[in-house]
Amino acid sequence: MNTPKKLMLAVVCALALPFAAVAGDGMPGCAREPDAKAIQSQNEKMDHCMRRMKDAKTPAERQKAMDEHMKEMQAGMGRMGGKHSMGCHGEMMDHMMDHMKQHRAAMQESGG
Numbered sequence: 001m002n003t004p005k006k007l008m009l010a011v012v013c014a015l016a017l018p019f020a021a022v023a024g025d026g027m028p029g030c031a032r033e034p035d036a037k038a039i040q041s042q043n044e045k046m047d048h049c050m051r052r053m054k055d056a057k058t059p060a061e062r063q064k065a066m067d068e069h070m071k072e073m074q075a076g077m078g079r080m081g082g083k084h085s086m087g088c089h090g091e092m093m094d095h096m097m098d099h100m101k102q103h104r105a106a107m108q109e110s111g112g
Contacts, residue, residue, distance in 0.1 A: 027095065029087025035079075039092065042079060046072045046099050053106050062110055066103065073099055 030039050049069035056062035073096065080092050 027088070027091040029085060029091045033084055033088050039079065042072070042076050043095055046076060050099065050102055059110065066106060069103055073103065
């Protein structure tokens with residue numbers, strides 16, 4: 001992993017820790033947000049990429065899915081900069097933290 005990606009991972013992880021306790025199952029805190037559907041869509045895209053990473057049959061398929069997952073996580077991080085309720089922000093951070101952990105584990109498994 002190159003240095004900017006490592007730095008981004010470290011920053012997101014550090015920012016997510018205070019909010020992890022706020023987040024619960026699902027994202028009910030985001031249901032009333034003006035962009036709730038966009039938040040849900042972003043999460044579904046990240047989940048889809050993660051499944052593709054896990055189901056990849058070749059290293060090339062896995063790398064392509066990992067690259068797409070990183071792109072979706074970056075888009076999700078951009079969305080977190082918006083004005084959201086504290087509950088929604090915490091849930092978004094929790095979801096992103098879960099994905100960062102899974103992405104890191106997948107990278108370690110592939111020797112990256």
